[in-house]
């Protein structure tokens with residue numbers, strides 16, 4: 001249970017830690033570094049649990065002993081989590097931790113502390129933590145989590161083992177978005193737009209994004225069914241909706257994904273289709289648009305993106321693109 005999800009997204013880190021547990025070669029301090037959403041805290045908790053579990057076997061916690069249960073419910077007296085208070089982690093927070101640790105553990109001397117956003121420690125807090133790391137603590141593990149490993153003091157970095165968490169693959173991001181109860185068509189699209197989970201989640205939570213998606217689907221429908229009216233529709237409905245350049249850039253990205261999907265249909269790889277709930281429309285379009293034309297459409301969208309970047313007027317870029325796509 002504890003390692004399961006993480007071992008799918010961070011197999012290398014999980015394997016290394018479990019091996020260290022089995023060989024009883026855990027370090028006294030770790031730095032888990034990687035982007036937001038890569039599962040650093042989940043791995044930290046799993047490590048704490050395995051370390052403190054009374055019946056750990058083969059690098060796995062039992063999930064049933066009091067230690068496991070208390071860690072799962074977040075109230076184990078020997079597992080401490082420190083997070084920034086406001087903008088930073090302050091020296092008093094580190095001092096508080098040291099005070100707690102001055103007493104011996106509840107049942108053994110084993111203790112774990114996790115410092116979330118460790119790069120947000122003030123210099124005083126970091127120096128105070130440093131002294132703590134230097135004490136030959138018996139059975140204590142420090143786990144520092146950070147998205148900005150280079151902002152940590154060198155002296156801290158040199159005393160800890162750094163483990164890098166890999167960015168999530170699109171499937172990993174999709175999975176996590178679904179866990180947040182984002183509707184699948186939206187989640188699938190967002191996870192193919194960015195490899196940054198936090199950004200993907202933010203995109204999904206904007207109502208505008210779902211509307212933009214619907215607009216782009218509608219545009220492809222117009223192109224297919226009423227090509228003669230496309231330019232009118234473009235001016236009436238689209239340019240007023242995709243007002244900012246950034247919004248237009250996103251619209252082009254969505255269009256790019258649509259035509260990539262069209263190519264996937266041609267290549268009989270419908271499992272790769274991102275607009276999976278539009279399979280029927282895509283298949284219809286594939287009947288009308290040859291594989292070669294679909295490839296040309298992709299090229300035309302890339303050209304439009306480049307022209308938008310070089311400050312050609314959005315209206316002109318979009319009109320020319322629509323004319324090109326209509327030919328397909």
Ligand SMILES: [Zn+2]
Nearest residue numbers: 053062065068
């Ligand atoms: Zn246990």
